[in-house]
Amino acid sequence: MVVIRTLIPLLKGLAFTIKHLFVKPITYQYPEQRREVSERWRGLHRLKMDDGRLLCVACGLCEAVCPADVITVERTETEDGRSFPSRFDVEVTRCIFCGYCQEACPKDAIELTRNYDFCEYTREEFNLNRDQLAKIEEA
Amino acid sequence: MIPHPDPTQETLVLNMGPQHPSTHGVLRVLLKMDGEYVIEAEPVLGYGHRMHEKMGEVRSHNGFYANVGRMDYGGALSFAHGHVLAVERLSDIQVPERAEYIRVITTELNRVASHLLWIGAFLLDLGAFTPILYSFDDREIALDLLEHVTGARITFSYFRVGGVCNDIDEQFIEGTKKFIKRMRERIPMFHKLVTGNIIFRKRVEGIGIIDRDMALRYGVTGPMIRGSGIPYDIRKVEPYSVYPEFDFDIPTYDEGDCMARHKVRMDEIEQSLRIIEQGLEKLPDGPVMMEKVPKKVKSGPGDTFMSVEAARGELCYYLATDGTDTPYRMKIRSPSYSNLSILKEVTSGILLSDLVAVMGSMDLVIPEIDR
Ligand code: SF4
Ligand code: SF4
Numbered sequence: 001m002v003v004i005r006t007l008i009p010l011l012k013g014l015a016f017t018i019k020h021l022f023v024k025p026i027t028y029q030y031p032e033q034r035r036e037v038s039e040r041w042r043g044l045h046r047l048k049m050d051d052g053r054l055l056c057v058a059c060g061l062c063e064a065v066c067p068a069d070v071i072t073v074e075r076t077e078t079e080d081g082r083s084f085p086s087r088f089d090v091e092v093t094r095c096i097f098c099g100y101c102q103e104a105c106p107k108d109a110i111e112l113t114r115n116y117d118f119c120e121y122t123r124e125e126f127n128l129n130r131d132q133l134a135k136i137e138e139a
Numbered sequence: 140m141i142p143h144p145d146p147t148q149e150t151l152v153l154n155m156g157p158q159h160p161s162t163h164g165v166l167r168v169l170l171k172m173d174g175e176y177v178i179e180a181e182p183v184l185g186y187g188h189r190m191h192e193k194m195g196e197v198r199s200h201n202g203f204y205a206n207v208g209r210m211d212y213g214g215a216l217s218f219a220h221g222h223v224l225a226v227e228r229l230s231d232i233q234v235p236e237r238a239e240y241i242r243v244i245t246t247e248l249n250r251v252a253s254h255l256l257w258i259g260a261f262l263l264d265l266g267a268f269t270p271i272l273y274s275f276d277d278r279e280i281a282l283d284l285l286e287h288v289t290g291a292r293i294t295f296s297y298f299r300v301g302g303v304c305n306d307i308d309e310q311f312i313e314g315t316k317k318f319i320k321r322m323r324e325r326i327p328m329f330h331k332l333v334t335g336n337i338i339f340r341k342r343v344e345g346i347g348i349i350d351r352d353m354a355l356r357y358g359v360t361g362p363m364i365r366g367s368g369i370p371y372d373i374r375k376v377e378p379y380s381v382y383p384e385f386d387f388d389i390p391t392y393d394e395g396d397c398m399a400r401h402k403v404r405m406d407e408i409e410q411s412l413r414i415i416e417q418g419l420e421k422l423p424d425g426p427v428m429m430e431k432v433p434k435k436v437k438s439g440p441g442d443t444f445m446s447v448e449a450a451r452g453e454l455c456y457y458l459a460t461d462g463t464d465t466p467y468r469m470k471i472r473s474p475s476y477s478n479l480s481i482l483k484e485v486t487s488g489i490l491l492s493d494l495v496a497v498m499g500s501m502d503l504v505i506p507e508i509d510r
Contacts, residue, residue: 005337013332097296099296
């Protein structure tokens, strides 16, 4: 009797599981099939360009607001008096992807893209500099 | 601290953890065993300590805010809610009503996701593998919705002192309504598959009984105290935010065993869905961020205390400040840490396999214990 009482729920559960063999799978076959992430996704950083020029004016607000201290900005000026960053480094491995930098930027020059799977062989390769950040595509 | 077994008695000291799947993280439990029976279970903490409280004392309020989600990966938004409310209370900041509603809606959605994670993990501890796939199926939808508004799936970093950083949109509202409908159909399924299952019932009924007196003595909170028949929920006993405007119940069960805690959490999912539903209905228009949020949130010298109901129990923040934008002292009372203190008394004299059930029913989140 006990055996039957124990077996019935097991069989019920099994029947339920078997039913699920015939519905569409809920998993993704990553990496062939990639998941669409939200518009607001906070992934890898990117410096925005406009006409081949960086939008960033090296004001240093993102550097000040960053809770993980991973941004380093150095300011310099062109001959016609425009300021731009001579150095803009982001240590991506230490970044916590909080999104404060893109919120703080007055020029909308830094952005966290929808790029979520980035990998490198060494940690050093994750210390991105200005030109690398500018090259990152909007995902 | 390490119990020295008496060699004349046949006791055995066993390490459960720090890498044990049913401790859900790096928690070590030192067990003094007599055969299969646990004589004494002593939790040993500190393997994943990250000095969050100290970090709170060297960073500004906003800077530390990014940390709070890292303490509780299951219900990060409740931790965030407590922190922003504490800072706002400290510096007298008024939040627009819409922002407060959005906070409650997203926090409750996160609570549902957290309880779903718990069901899956708890049953996994008990040896049932399949339920976690079902509960993660549902949790995935909740996380997708949260990802849509916040931009992340675990560490949301969504609230700000003075409001929330992004408004919710139609797609979120529609999606949430669909999710509520779906969950209402799924909860009976969970009850049918799990709660009524004879194997499950034999594993949890009458196991790990915490009576009212013991619950009060140890100061356990959350679903654990409600499973012992005490309707203690900060959302009702000390209402904060816009919770007084919602109509919801506090589920309690008197048995005090693992089954009661399971039932409390299942019922809480339903209650959270009710709150979300009402929140979406009542959602006022308006801004989601107060005007002119100061770049540096400053306040006069003083201290404040804020407690909220996180998914696992009462969460308190104590902030003392000397007038700068960095707290002088920050103390966090996290629910799992206090709940864990009861382990020794509850588990003395029970079977090792029942210890796993008791620990599972506590819904321990180790990063929050070792914060
Ligand atoms: S996302 Fe946050 S941690 Fe990362 S660089 Fe921006 S501000 Fe710093
Ligand atoms: S990215 Fe924006 S905030 Fe950062 S230095 Fe450049 S302009 Fe300033």
